[in-house]
Amino acid sequence: MIKDATSVEIDETIQKAHKAFLMYRNLGGKEKAQLLRKIADEIEALGNELISTASKESNLPEARLTGERGRTTGQLRLFASLVEEGSWVEASIDTAIPDRQPLPKPDIRKMLIPMGTIVVFGASNFPLAFSTAGGDTASALAAGCTVVVKAHPAHPETSNLVAQAIWNALEKCNLPREIFGHLHGKSADVGKNLVLHPLVKAVAFTGSFHGGKALFDLANQRKNPIPVFAEMGSINPVILLPDALKHRSESIATQFAGSITLGAGQFCTKPGILIGVENADLENFIAVLSQQITNTKPATMLYEGIAFNYDCQRRILSAQNGVKVEAEASTPADKGQGLPTLASVYATEFLKNPTLHEEVFGAFALIVKCKHQGEIQQVIQSLAGQLTATVIGEKEELLNSKDLVDALREVVGRIVFNGVPTGVEVCYSMQHGGVFPATTDSRFTSVGTGAIKRFVRPVAFQNFPDELLPSELQASNPLNIWRLVNGEWGKV
Amino acid sequence: MIKDATSVEIDETIQKAHKAFLMYRNLGGKEKAQLLRKIADEIEALGNELISTASKESNLPEARLTGERGRTTGQLRLFASLVEEGSWVEASIDTAIPDRQPLPKPDIRKMLIPMGTIVVFGASNFPLAFSTAGGDTASALAAGCTVVVKAHPAHPETSNLVAQAIWNALEKCNLPREIFGHLHGKSADVGKNLVLHPLVKAVAFTGSFHGGKALFDLANQRKNPIPVFAEMGSINPVILLPDALKHRSESIATQFAGSITLGAGQFCTKPGILIGVENADLENFIAVLSQQITNTKPATMLYEGIAFNYDCQRRILSAQNGVKVEAEASTPADKGQGLPTLASVYATEFLKNPTLHEEVFGAFALIVKCKHQGEIQQVIQSLAGQLTATVIGEKEELLNSKDLVDALREVVGRIVFNGVPTGVEVCYSMQHGGVFPATTDSRFTSVGTGAIKRFVRPVAFQNFPDELLPSELQASNPLNIWRLVNGEWGKV
Numbered sequence: 010m011i012k013d014a015t016s017v018e019i020d021e022t023i024q025k026a027h028k029a030f031l032m033y034r035n036l037g038g039k040e041k042a043q044l045l046r047k048i049a050d051e052i053e054a055l056g057n058e059l060i061s062t063a064s065k066e067s068n069l070p071e072a073r074l075t076g077e078r079g080r081t082t083g084q085l086r087l088f089a090s091l092v093e094e095g096s097w098v099e100a101s102i103d104t105a106i107p108d109r110q111p112l113p114k115p116d117i118r119k120m121l122i123p124m125g126t127i128v129v130f131g132a133s134n135f136p137l138a139f140s141t142a143g144g145d146t147a148s149a150l151a152a153g154c155t156v157v158v159k160a161h162p163a164h165p166e167t168s169n170l171v172a173q174a175i176w177n178a179l180e181k182c183n184l185p186r187e188i189f190g191h192l193h194g195k196s197a198d199v200g201k202n203l204v205l206h207p208l209v210k211a212v213a214f215t216g217s218f219h220g221g222k223a224l225f226d227l228a229n230q231r232k233n234p235i236p237v238f239a240e241m242g243s244i245n246p247v248i249l250l251p252d253a254l255k256h257r258s259e260s261i262a263t264q265f266a267g268s269i270t271l272g273a274g275q276f277c278t279k280p281g282i283l284i285g286v287e288n289a290d291l292e293n294f295i296a297v298l299s300q301q302i303t304n305t306k307p308a309t310m311l312y313e314g315i316a317f318n319y320d321c322q323r324r325i326l327s328a329q330n331g332v333k334v335e336a337e338a339s340t341p342a343d344k345g346q347g348l349p350t351l352a353s354v355y356a357t358e359f360l361k362n363p364t365l366h367e368e369v370f371g372a373f374a375l376i377v378k379c380k381h382q383g384e385i386q387q388v389i390q391s392l393a394g395q396l397t398a399t400v401i402g403e404k405e406e407l408l409n410s411k412d413l414v415d416a417l418r419e420v421v422g423r424i425v426f427n428g429v430p431t432g433v434e435v436c437y438s439m440q441h442g443g444v445f446p447a448t449t450d451s452r453f454t455s456v457g458t459g460a461i462k463r464f465v466r467p468v469a470f471q472n473f474p475d476e477l478l479p480s481e482l483q484a485s486n487p488l489n490i491w492r493l494v495n496g497e498w499g500k501v
Numbered sequence: 502m503i504k505d506a507t508s509v510e511i512d513e514t515i516q517k518a519h520k521a522f523l524m525y526r527n528l529g530g531k532e533k534a535q536l537l538r539k540i541a542d543e544i545e546a547l548g549n550e551l552i553s554t555a556s557k558e559s560n561l562p563e564a565r566l567t568g569e570r571g572r573t574t575g576q577l578r579l580f581a582s583l584v585e586e587g588s589w590v591e592a593s594i595d596t597a598i599p600d601r602q603p604l605p606k607p608d609i610r611k612m613l614i615p616m617g618t619i620v621v622f623g624a625s626n627f628p629l630a631f632s633t634a635g636g637d638t639a640s641a642l643a644a645g646c647t648v649v650v651k652a653h654p655a656h657p658e659t660s661n662l663v664a665q666a667i668w669n670a671l672e673k674c675n676l677p678r679e680i681f682g683h684l685h686g687k688s689a690d691v692g693k694n695l696v697l698h699p700l701v702k703a704v705a706f707t708g709s710f711h712g713g714k715a716l717f718d719l720a721n722q723r724k725n726p727i728p729v730f731a732e733m734g735s736i737n738p739v740i741l742l743p744d745a746l747k748h749r750s751e752s753i754a755t756q757f758a759g760s761i762t763l764g765a766g767q768f769c770t771k772p773g774i775l776i777g778v779e780n781a782d783l784e785n786f787i788a789v790l791s792q793q794i795t796n797t798k799p800a801t802m803l804y805e806g807i808a809f810n811y812d813c814q815r816r817i818l819s820a821q822n823g824v825k826v827e828a829e830a831s832t833p834a835d836k837g838q839g840l841p842t843l844a845s846v847y848a849t850e851f852l853k854n855p856t857l858h859e860e861v862f863g864a865f866a867l868i869v870k871c872k873h874q875g876e877i878q879q880v881i882q883s884l885a886g887q888l889t890a891t892v893i894g895e896k897e898e899l900l901n902s903k904d905l906v907d908a909l910r911e912v913v914g915r916i917v918f919n920g921v922p923t924g925v926e927v928c929y930s931m932q933h934g935g936v937f938p939a940t941t942d943s944r945f946t947s948v949g950t951g952a953i954k955r956f957v958r959p960v961a962f963q964n965f966p967d968e969l970l971p972s973e974l975q976a977s978n979p980l981n982i983w984r985l986v987n988g989e990w991g992k993v
Contacts, residue, residue, distance in 0.1 A: 031907075034907075035907070076603075090988075091988075096990070101929050101930040102930055103926070103928040103929055103930040103931075111568070112924065114926060114928075115917075115920060115926060117915075117926055117928060117930040117931060118930055119930040119931070119932050119951075122910060125911070225721075225726070226721075229717075229718075229721045233885075233886070233936075233937045233938070234717070234937060234941070236942075236944075393725075394725070404966055407966055407969060408966065408968055408969060410969075411969065414969060415523075415526075415527070418614060418960055419617070421960070422958075422959070422960060422961065423609075423960065423961040423962075423963060424960070424961070424962055424963065424965070425607075425963040425964065426962075426963065426964045426965050426966065426969075427964060428607060428963060428964050432604065434595070434606060434607060434609055436595040436606075436609060437593050437595055437985055437987070437988045438593040438594055438595040438609040438610055438611040438961060438985075439595075439609060439611070439961060440611050440959045440960060440961035442959075444725075444958075445725045445726060446725070449726070450728075451958045452728075452957075452958045452959070454959065458988075459611075459959070465944075466914075466936075466943045466944045467914070467932045467934075467944070467946065467951070468910055468913070468914060468915070468916070468932060469914065469915040469916070469930055469931060469932035470915075470916055470918075471915060471916065471917040471918065471920060472917065472918045472919060472920050473916070473918050474896055474899055474900065474918065476900055477899060477900060477902075477903065477906060477918075491990050493929055493930075495929070496582075496583075496929045496950075498588070498983050498990060
């Protein structure tokens with residue numbers, strides 16, 4: 010029986026995590042890498058029990074969860090490599106010029122240091138990769154922060170298994186168990202008390218706008234405001250350029266049918282609106298896409314509440330003025346399943362009606378039909394901040410689309426060309442974070458190595474004795490990392 | 502006659518700056534560098550008129566303002582070099598692996614792009630270096646943002662002169678005048694309307710906690726919250742270790758007398774509290790410091806309101822339980838002047854009384870006497886966030902002070918050894934930004950090249966045609982900048 014953490018338990022867990030931070034913050038990159046790799050090993054050692062538990066709790070198929078486990082352990086190991094190599098701390102050194110006129114220049118050395126204890130909210134749609142030992146936890150631990158996870162109530166047992174794997178790893182690395190804390194909470198009070206705890210230094214959250222914005226507001230109202238990195242949702246606009254539709258509307262339709270219905274449409278990067286100029290090619294595209302949506306079997310969603318919300322939102326959008334339902338899956342949806350649905354609307358209506366700009370979390374997409382290219386620009390400029398945008402086009406028309414790309418750049422974190430936005434690569438160059446309200450802070454990413462930057466801040470040391478400097482900043486560069494020395498990059 | 506900007510003028514100025522951004526954002530590093538250098542030239546071309554106007558408006562001596570002008574033009578030219586060189590955009594490239602199993606790896610390229618129109622609030626205590634063409638404006642223009650400055654009402658004519666220099670530079674560079682906007686406003690409504698304007702993307706402010714926090718709260722309550730970089734004040738603790746006081750208490754006292762009274766104590770990095778263990782050496786230090794404070798002539802402060810506030814705060818702190826006034830300048834303060842004052846208190850009182858933790862903006866410092874080293878740690882742990890901390894010690898005792906440095910690291914942005922915190926070097930490694938409430942965002946700096954990072958956000962391009970990528974991300978690296986390619990740094 011899973012119980013909500015009491016306020017006493019919350020306080021104790023945070024206090025312990027803070028105390029553990031005072032030790033963990035000084036751990037070297039090698040030791041942190043060892044821990045991250047050990048966590049990955051321990052997650053793998055859970056074997057099929059983890060996959061079957063996660064599948065039972067999330068209704069996601071085992072094959073998908075096996076892939077997601079690979080993503081989870083891969084991301085732990087990527088952060089291990091990152092901190093083992095060590096250059097991520099952005100070490101910067103200005104050496105002294107004692108005889109400078111009119112005043113001597115001091116020796117100043119700066120690097121990133123961990124913030125403290127981080128609260129991570131598990132996400133329902135990625136029970137492994139964005140939950141207990143997901144990207145937020147991995148990047149915070151890599152940064153040198155201690156972590157307290159609030160398990161998502163939709164998969165508490167999965168979260169317990171992973172938490173135990175983390176504790177096993179800590180024990181095997183001879184590190185204090187309190188570096189990682191794990192709490193449950195169905196009540197919003199648990200989250201609230203975590204975010205308001207004075208020793209918490211930052212918050213990572215993936216979920217709804219409602220939830221993320223509430224945490225953001227709470228954090229800003231603290232006596233000492235703290236950053237909240239909330240990834241909250243997106244309709245991920247797709248621009249369909251005319252020549253592409255003329256030459257390959259069928260293959261594009263197939264590609265997007267897959268992306269819209271992948272994982273029952275339960276991805277933050279699901280393409281939610283597809284924007285094109287009305288003509289026969291677009292109609293052909295809609296026809297092929299409709300056929301594929303009709304043929305897609307409804308899938309069971311993460312939990313009943315999400316399926317219920319999906320059905321409500323799907324119906325609300327479909328009932329808006331001017332909206333035409335182009336296709337629904339021919340197999341009826343059972344209880345807890347989401348019915349794949351495609352609708353269309355003219356841009357003039359879309360521009361007028363804010364409801365049509367809202368995310369429908371599930372296998373739903375809306376085609377926005379424009380009278381001409383200029384209307385596409387208008388639609389883009391009407392959009393709120395988004396995680397991604399996609400442009401589908403032939404090479405020639407892409408090259409004529411600089412204005413369009415410039416306009417998209419202002420609202421999104423990532424622009425995809427001739428691909429689908431789902432499938433967020435975990436790598437050095439990923440930007441998974443868009444302009445508000447897609448996320449609370451467009452300056453950071455929650456996927457890829459850049460995610461570590463959310464949990465650190467710079468500190469400068471002026472005229473320090475070399476022995477007292479962190480090794481990253483010592484004169485001999487003992488860690489052999491890349492550093493900016495008097496403005497020049499080098500391993501010096 | 503200087504008039505407050507009306508809400509219509511505010512809206513027009515922001516609208517124009519936003520429109521100018523749509524052009525300016527695409528300017529190359531070389532063109533931006535040319536503009537920044539031209540602004541520096543035009544400021545110098547103002548000659549002594551600028552210095553005499555600033556001196557008349559701020560009561561700061563001409564010699565100080567001449568130095569500050571050098572800092573202002575130097576920082577414009579440093580940002581020019583930074584953007585001309587170009588590597589600051591943190592270009593990161595992950596190349597595609599089309600045959601990767603189970604899924605191909607896409608090509609992903611990320612870099613920093615400018616946010617949009619930035620509102621800069623001029624600071625009263627640096628009429629040149631933190632005002633109209635100060636570090637905030639220089640870094641925002643360098644980032645590719647357009648800027649609207651609200652002039653500080655204490656030096657409107659100085660601000661007008663510098664604004665005209667910027668417009669002259671824009672004209673000479675054949676760039677739209679609207680890249681830079683300049684407004685006046687004594688009323689808080691002007692600032693409020695600027696921060697709430699939907700097209701404003703970030704705010705930079707240097708001033709009081711009251712003012713900065715109000716802007717921060719406003720910005721967070723917007724429909725689309727925006728970052729506020731407010732640098733709000735600090736008491737900049739100084740730890741005096743026993744051996745240093747034993748060996749050189751007189752020279753340390755002389756050094757700190759200078760730092761406390763520099764510019765009438767009107768620096769955000771003025772040392773406000775000096776913490777030491779009570780013994781004969783500390784008493785000797787206090788005696789020497791007192792003598793120097795007594796001998797310091799009161800200086801005219803920036804404006805009468807600041808002098809009035811200083812006198813109130815100085816008296817309030819001096820009247821607190823257990824506080825002993827050690828010294829006051831022997832020359833009485835005229836109207837508008839601040840009376841240099843040194844006080845002392847025991848740590849037990851300091852720990853109990855939050856009033857003693859408040860910044861007194863002016864030539865005031867408080868000695869905190871501890872019974873033993875452990876009490877120093879307690880005092881440090883009781884402190885709110887600070888811009889800087891300073892440790893004065895002999896080498897041996899410094900090396901035994903790791904715990905102390907670790908504790909200080911948690912509350913400050915910069916730690917100085919055997920120096921004074923005043924004098925913030927403009928360089929690559931400076932961190933001028935501390936934990937709240939010293940600033941609203943400890944992750945950023947307002948001095949040094951890092952200041953440019955406040956006005957940018959990353960965007961990723963996936964599977965883009967090379968010709969459509971910004972030159973920073975093109976395959977041939979046409980700008981020859983440092984880039985992270987598949988996780989490895991290089992000029993490739």
